[in-house]
Amino acid sequence: xxxxxxxxxxxxxxxxxxxxxxxxxxxxxxxxxxxxxxxxxxxxxxxxxxxxxxxxxxxxxxxxxxxxxxxxxxxxxxxxxxxxxxxxxxxxxxxxxxxxxxxxxxxxxxxxxxxxxxxxxxxxxxxxxxxxxxxxxxxxxxxxxxxxxxxxxxxxxxxxxxxxxxxxxxxxxxxxxxxxxxxxxxxxxxxxxxxxxxxxxxxxxxxxxxxxxxxxxxxxxxxxxxxxxxxxxxxxxxxxxxxxxxxxxxxxxxxxxxxxxxxxxxxxxxxxxxxxxxxxxxxxxxxxxxxxxxxxxxxxxxxxxxxxxxxxxxxxxxxxxxxxxxxxxxxxxxxxxxxxxxxxxxxxxxxxxxxxxxxxxxxxxxxxxxxxxxxxxxxxxxxxxx
Ligand SMILES: NC(=O)c1ccc[n+]([C@@H]2O[C@H](COP(=O)([O-])OP(=O)(O)OC[C@H]3O[C@@H](n4cnc5c(N)ncnc54)[C@H](OP(=O)(O)O)[C@@H]3O)[C@@H](O)[C@H]2O)c1
Numbered sequence: 368x369x370x371x372x373x374x375x376x377x378x379x380x381x382x383x384x385x386x387x388x389x390x391x392x393x394x395x396x397x398x399x400x401x402x403x404x405x406x407x408x409x410x411x412x413x414x415x416x417x418x419x420x421x422x423x424x425x426x427x428x429x430x431x432x433x434x435x436x437x438x439x440x441x442x443x444x445x446x447x448x449x450x451x452x453x454x455x456x457x458x459x460x461x462x463x464x465x466x467x468x469x470x471x472x473x474x475x476x477x478x479x480x481x482x483x484x485x486x487x488x489x490x491x492x493x494x495x496x497x498x499x500x501x502x503x504x505x506x507x508x509x510x511x512x513x514x515x516x517x518x519x520x521x522x523x524x525x526x527x528x529x530x531x532x533x534x535x536x537x538x539x540x541x542x543x544x545x546x547x548x549x550x551x552x553x554x555x556x557x558x559x560x561x562x563x564x565x566x567x568x569x570x571x572x573x574x575x576x577x578x579x580x581x582x583x584x585x586x587x588x589x590x591x592x593x594x595x596x597x598x599x600x601x602x603x604x605x606x607x608x609x610x611x612x613x614x615x616x617x618x619x620x621x622x623x624x625x626x627x628x629x630x631x632x633x634x635x636x637x638x639x640x641x642x643x644x645x646x647x648x649x650x651x652x653x654x655x656x657x658x659x660x661x662x663x664x665x666x667x668x669x670x671x672x673x674x675x676x677x678x679x680x681x682x683x684x685x686x687x688x689x690x691x692x693x694x695x696x697x698x699x700x701x702x703x704x705x706x707x708x709x710x711x712x713x714x715x716x717x718x719x720x721x722x723x724x725x726x727x728x729x730x731x732x733x734x735x736x737x738x739x740x741x742x743x744x745x746x747x748x749x750x751x752x753x
Pocket of ligand 1: 564586589611641645662730
């Protein structure tokens with residue numbers, strides 16, 4: 368049987384007991400463990416995949432911490448996580464026309480689209496009975512995969528960094544810019560100031576902004592990531608210099624720098640996947656008519672803001688959640704041309720996935736964390752897996 372990582376409610380409870388419910392002390396590698404799983408039979412519209420590489424995703428962290436909801440408990444006590452993967456097609460159902468054996472594909476994690484295509488639930492998280500892709504093999508519906516653009520100029524690890532984060536950034540960007548343009552036309556303001564706070568989704572969001580000619584600013588605590596983005600013309604702002612906005616004076620100092628960098632205008636568009644102290648700083652940095660967009664709540668699920676202040680400055684807060692299947696396909700077209708992700712300095716072995724998750728939780732990453740699952744790569748990607 369293929370090996371597959373699992374999270375159990377017992378493991379979460381045991382680890383929480385060990386640290387006396389202090390989530391800052393949780394070791395995620397104690398919670399996510401190797402298991403085995405018999406895959407479902409391949410149906411007419413299914414595709415059988417050998418998983419080649421995956422990225423460590425933050426919602427697995429949220430599942431292990433049970434900090435948003437205890438999704439493992441809600442789903443019966445055990446989940447098989449992993450909602451971003453690159454795989455090789457090793458079998459196809461009788462009605463599958465778009466894929467054939469040997470194709471290399473990326474997955475998407477829209478678990479169940481609503482009437483407009485937006486996810487009601489996320490695959491391998493809250494979608495009932497969904498089995499994730501932190502495993503050696505998987506069976507997926509053909510609607511859940513997109514051909515991997517192997518000629519896009521990215522290596523396999525860079526491609527593996529994108530299936531979840533790039534569509535999220537793509538959706539955030541098209542929404543943020545769409546809302547901004549409802550208020551301020553291109554004729555009135557062609558080039559806007561766009562800021563994102565540290566993290567993989569934010570860096571991809573800023574690559575979209577930069578590719579369209581806007582001024583982009585990456586406010587991050589990681590010197591490695593800031594340096595990588597500077598090479599793409601995205602200015603770094605050192606979040607560490609402002610103690611990650613721990614106090615009022617930190618925020619004041621940050622606002623002074625924002626004003627200086629933007630000629631007094633502030634940020635027209637802000638991407639904040641973190642909330643917590645980052646939210647207030649991001650909101651205060653907004654220009655009039657600004658848009659603050661988010662799909663994340665890494666530091667807090669709650670935000671507090673002055674409604675009168677937002678009204679008078681005409682600020683819009685918007686919330687998104689992953690992408691539609693059509694948006695995923697569209698975002699995949701931009702791999703390499705726009706999306707050039709930074710990769711963590713170590714590509715982890717499959718057996719080291721729990722350590723990767725732990726190190727991500729402790730914010731030790733110098734880029735997006737990648738796990739190599741397959742030892743033997745297919746000929747079509749052998750030269751990309753370096
Ligand atoms: N709803 C959706 O569709 C969706 C999709 C993707 C992600 N998400 C969520 O969005 C969040 C970010 O995801 P991601 O993939 O971009 O994560 P990521 O690549 O792992 O980045 C997270 C970043 O958080 C920053 N950080 C860590 N601790 C911090 C602190 N105390 N204060 C300020 N910043 C801190 C770090 O940046 P620096 O050290 O560089 O500052 C780190 O790189 C997660 O909560 C994830 O679950 C939601």
